[in-house]
Amino acid sequence: xxxxxxxxxxxxxxxxxxxxxxxxxxxxxxxxxxxxxxxxxxxxxxxxxxxxxxxxxxxxxxxxxxxxxxxxxxxxxxxxxxxxxxxxxxxxxxxxxxxxxxxxxxxxxxxxxxxxxxxxxxxxxxxxxxxxxxxxxxxxxxxxxxxxxxxxxxxxxxxxxxxxxxxxxxxxxxxxxxxxxxxxxxxxxxxxxxxxxxxxxxxxxxxxxxxxxxxxxxxxxxxxxxxxxxxxxxxxxxxxxxxxxxxxxxxxxxxxxxxxxxxxxxxxxxxxxxxxxxxxxxxx
Numbered sequence: 001x002x003x004x005x006x007x008x009x010x011x012x013x014x015x016x017x018x019x020x021x022x023x024x025x026x027x028x029x030x031x032x033x034x035x036x037x038x039x040x041x042x043x044x045x046x047x048x049x050x051x052x053x054x055x056x057x058x059x060x061x062x063x064x065x066x067x068x069x070x071x072x073x074x075x076x077x078x079x080x081x082x083x084x085x086x087x088x089x090x091x092x093x094x095x096x097x098x099x100x101x102x103x104x105x106x107x108x109x110x111x112x113x114x115x116x117x118x119x120x121x122x123x124x125x126x127x128x129x130x131x132x133x134x135x136x137x138x139x140x141x142x143x144x145x146x147x148x149x150x151x152x153x154x155x156x157x158x159x160x161x162x163x164x165x166x167x168x169x170x171x172x173x174x175x176x177x178x179x180x181x182x183x184x185x186x187x188x189x190x191x192x193x194x195x196x197x198x199x200x201x202x203x204x205x206x207x208x209x210x211x212x213x214x215x216x217x218x219x220x221x222x223x224x225x226x227x228x229x230x231x232x233x234x235x236x237x238x239x240x241x242x243x244x245x246x247x248x249x250x251x252x253x254x255x256x257x258x259x260x261x262x263x264x265x266x267x268x269x270x271x272x273x274x275x276x277x278x279x280x281x282x283x284x
Contacts, residue, residue, distance in 0.1 A: 003112075005076055006076065008078060008079055009076045009077060010076070010079050010082050010111060010210075011076050011109040011113060012076075012077055012082065012106055013071070013072065013077065013105075013107055013108070013109040013115065014072070014073045014074065014105070015071070015103070015105040016071050016072075016105050017041070017069045017101070018036050018067065018068050018101035018102070019067055019100040019141070020067040020249070020250075021065060021067075021100070021250065022065070022100055023039075023065075023066045023100075023101075024047075025062060026061045027148075028041070029220075031036065035208065037056055039101055040056060040073075040093075040101065040103065041053050041056060043093055043096040043097045044075070044093070045227055046096055047089065047092040048077075048085050049141075052273055054075045054076065054077055056073045057073060057074050057075070058116065058170055059072040059073065059115045059116055059119050059257040059276065060119075060257065062124050062252075063209075066253070066254070067253040069253055069254065069255050070257060071254055071257070072119070072257045073115050074113065074114065075114040080247040086096055086106070088185045090103065090105070093106075093176060096159055099135065100104070112262075112266025112267075113262075113265045113269075114265075114269045117270075117272040118259055118265045118268050118269045118272070119205075119259055119267045119268075120260055121204055121259065122202070122203065122204075122205065122254065122256075122258075123201070123255045123256045123258070124200075124201045124206075124211050124253065124254055125200055125253050126200070126212070126252050127144065127197070127198050127199075127251050127253070128143065128144040128146050128150070128196070128197050128209060128215070128219070128247075129143055129144070129145055129196050129197065130145075130147070130150045130197070131194075131195050136194065138210055141164060142251065142255045143251055144251035146219055146223065148223035149223065150219065150222035151222050151223075152210070152222065154224075155189050155219075155221055155222040158231045158232070159199075159218060159230065159231075161231065161232035161235075161265050162184055162199065162235060163185070163186070165181065165184075166182070166184070167181050167208060167238060168180050168181070168182050168184075168235065169238050169240075170238055170240055171210050171235070171244065172207035172208055172210050173208040173212055175207070175208060178207065179207075180207045182204060182205055182207060183203060183204045184201075184202075184205050185202045185203055186201065186203075189214045189218070199215055199218070201214065201215075206232060212247045212249065212252060213244050213246050216246055217230070217231040217244045220244075
């Protein structure tokens with residue numbers, strides 16, 4: 001699949017963040033529901049005084065209620081539009097966008113860059129507290145309350161068994177034609193200030209509901225309802241387990257997206273479009 005920028009256009013990288021509480025996710029939807037993509041595209045069309053809508057491509061689509069601190073997107077703008085508006089575009093977007101979404105940087109992207117397919121990893125954080133009194137009201141839209149005491153050591157023991165390249169079908173909502181094979185690069189939990197437990201989850205990519213399902217399984221280990229080897233057994237079984245709950249979205253934040261060196265962007269872009277399969281035993 002070609003990803004060439006059309007003649008007369010320039011590809012622009014956007015770095016942005018948003019509070020997902022008031023959004024029905026990233027992607028535009030029929031019926032006028034409020035989305036992050038819709039807000040930014042509308043603002044971009046308004047401040048550039050353009051009749052057409054310039055469509056954004058994002059590194060990772062987020063569901064309703066999920067936040068982002070380090071989201072990345074790209075948009076292909078006509079060169080004339082970029083030349084005319086680039087010096088004041090960031091400030092004008094700040095004046096036009098609602099307060100729960102911000103664009104922090106706009107710059108021409110290197111050759112071969114695609115916000116989605118050039119990424120080599122995405123890092124999420126899921127925040128939860130087991131404080132008997134509940135969640136700090138100032139953090140209620142960003143931290144999940146779990147009403148059982150959590151053993152973080154047991155959760156980390158379970159998490160270590162999930163690292164690596166696997167078929168995460170047991171932890172994903174299956175989508176037609178899409179693979180559920182992913183490489184989970186990091187999954188670690190740490191209890192910090194105020195008793196908030198932060199799970200750092202990093203992978204080359206995520207299938208739908210993967211992070212929230214993994215956290216749901218680890219919470220069952222942390223509160224003693226399942227042993228540390230249980231999430232690994234669910235993974236190996238390869239089918240959805242009714243005991244694995246998809247936790248609520250508000251505790252989840254996309255923290256950062258990683259990209260290779262500029263000279264490797266195009267190669268990564270091509271590689272990421274290939275549908276993966278796990279190696280099988282034996283050959284020919």
